[in-house]
Amino acid sequence: MNEHVASRPPATPGTGHGRIDTETVRNIVESRKTRRTLWRQLALIGPAFVAGAWQFGPGNLTTAMNAGALYGYALIWVIIVSTILMIFLTDMSVRLGIRTPVSLISSIKERLGGWVGVVAGVGVFLITLCFSVGNAVGSGVGLSMLIPGTSPVMWTVICTVAVASILLLKGIYGIVEKVLIVIVALMAVSFIVSAFVSNPDWAAAGAGLIPVVPDGAWLLIIGLVGTNFSINAAFYTSYGTKARRRTETDYRDITMVDTIPGIIAPGIMTALVIVVAAAVLNSTGTDAPGAFGGLAKIFEPIAGPVGAWIFALGFFGSAFSSMIPNCIAGGTMLSDALGKGASADTRTARLGSAFILAFGLTVTIVFAGSSPVELIIIAQALTVLFAPILAALILIMANDRKLMGQLRNRWWQNAFGVLGLVTVVALSVRLIVSLVGG
Template sequence: MSESSAVSHSPNPRSTRRSPAPQAEETSTATGPRRNKFLRMVGLMGPAFIVGAWQFGPGNLVSAVQAGSRFYYSLIWVIALSTVLMLMFADMSIRVGVMSRGSVVETIKETLGRVTGVVAGLGVFTITLMFSVGNAVGSGLGLSLVLGGSPVWWTLGCSALVAVIVFARQAYKVIEKIVLAIVATMAVSFIATAIITRPDWGDAAAGLLPTVPSGVGLLLVALVGTNFSLNAAFYAGYASRERGLRREQYRETTIADTIPGIVAPGIMTALVIAAAAAVLGGTGGEEGATIAQFSGVLEPLAGEVGRVIFALGFTGAALSAMIANATAGGTLLSDGLGWGNRLSSRSVKLGVLGVLAFGATVTVLAQGTSPVQLIIIAQALTVIVAPMLGVLLVILANNRRLMGDLRNRWWQNAVAGVGFVAILATCYQLVVTTF
């Protein structure tokens, strides 16, 4: 009997084998939009991860290892607070970038005057020079832990590699893909490190309660300067414009990119502090433990794999931060001077080379100096320019004519106020510690 005959003679056609067909079609139709939405969300990832990669560099890791080795879990609250503040200011910068006709610096020039815009661009460029030292030292140190050899030569090689990446065709898209891959590698490395070292998670949770241990000094400044990085937040607006994000994409971008891109470095930093507390707690002394000591301690716990896992994460942090930092420095310098702000422009690329050359040169000249202390000092000095950048972002984000319905709400301004208090307190701590 044919299928058509069966259908024609059936007293209830709905009971035949044909009936599931519409349901299957409905399921397929339903899964299509879900798959498309997922792919669209993944496609929005990028700008905030570049900002997070800039923030999560070797200076961040060195500071975290020292925090854990000297003060156990008691400074994890600094990372939690800094991450919340970083998220708030990065979101402000992205909103400004989405709603502005020009770049962030161009908008500052139109709103607050040309001099203010030039000072902002030069200020961020100065910070990138400070970061470039830590990134250069860290890239060489990380690769020497994995492959051996002189850290200085590895630094020069990494600087050349980043220069090649920046000069590639469609450089921004290449940078985004590389940074996303490195961040994923780092996440695996530091989660594995935390599992290997078996921290006391109860004590780690207690570290979320604010306390300021005696003798924390410059380390507290470095932790805030690297985890609440206003210069990186400032660049978020440029990254969003380089990507071409539109107003209607803002909400989805916040969920797919801004929140995970900023929160992920905070979680990884907290994991490093917890791991260092478990392995080196109380052994760091006044100077704290070094990265080499930390990776060496992991070796007895997990063999050669333990050392390599952490070293790869550290190297990834240095490389991704070097790429993002140099890109931001060249962009902000060129834009501040009115020479353009697209990564494809010659003036921006020359600025990028300047940042890379500065970091490599200081690394070569500072041979014999403790790389850890060099990184800590360089990171701490970045907080000097930060208050100005924060003020400018808040002013722009509250401009009703510029921002429309995306202007700051009262609670966002309240959180920004907490951020200013934190930055000013760290500046005071820097002055007291230095002088």
């Protein structure tokens, strides 16, 4: 099939079989120019990298470090599988963002019924509530580790107020975001260096690619999937794609420069987190970190006492930067679901975002005496309860022939999509059984 068929508009009057109208020719030429120009390709980077950055937050770091500390290299396979499935769901969402006339939820309402669209929007909103707990706890804990003797709850309050202010004063966000990206990048580089300096057992790490489930690891596995196979982040990618006005002629380049690298990057980083935690914490006998103080030792091989400071700074950066897209996405989805507009600027979206921030803060205060590590892991695990609905809707809409046209799912894309759906359904059932069983 011609690679440019997807960009062909409806035939104009007088255009017979075997003839191509001038607009199609122009689109083909523009498409080729775009793929030959590196800077134009790089300009397509955006939605998937945002989704990937959203994944690599405090919940991701906490669950991955605990996986390495408690079970060594045994759970690396969870990250690999989650990353592959995330690529396919994100790709479907990108194509939906290109093809939907207004928004994904609006198209769901039109084709599957208004109540289905409401369920989808509310589902994303509920998942963002779960993520808000990890972000709130992580931001407070990170700053309290930077400034010993201070209260994590106090810092959570300050961070929540700061995020609310940034959302109101949008001009500030661009500057703050760049600073936080540098902080998180510092932590990412530290993990890469630590992965070699800590001298891990690479043969054992390779064996970790073989799926095994250690005793007592189910909750942690569910938490890992909840953070790395982030269905709500994939779902929201369609909105970022739509906001950037991507077209069908952009699709192939988007896949190569945004979708695949944007999702693989946090997957690799998460796998390295497990490797370093296994080498530094598990192999030294520190195999039951109940507090962040134990996890902070992860950078000692390369930075000594400064390692704890690097950990705290990066952990705060990942938490604080995740708070912003998390509450924006939740508020936007809720607004769209309720028919108030698919924009973060609507009153409903702003109220929804405010509620998400308040929810994370409230849970942090109420459970201030609990282990922050356990609280984050449980909150991340709960996200899989709502993920099956969103995964099913992405899969169904990506197969809608009338909506998707030539960008409709192929059989192999459906195969991975169904595998992802079955995965989150199975984990949801497992989590419910675990919760009911005590």
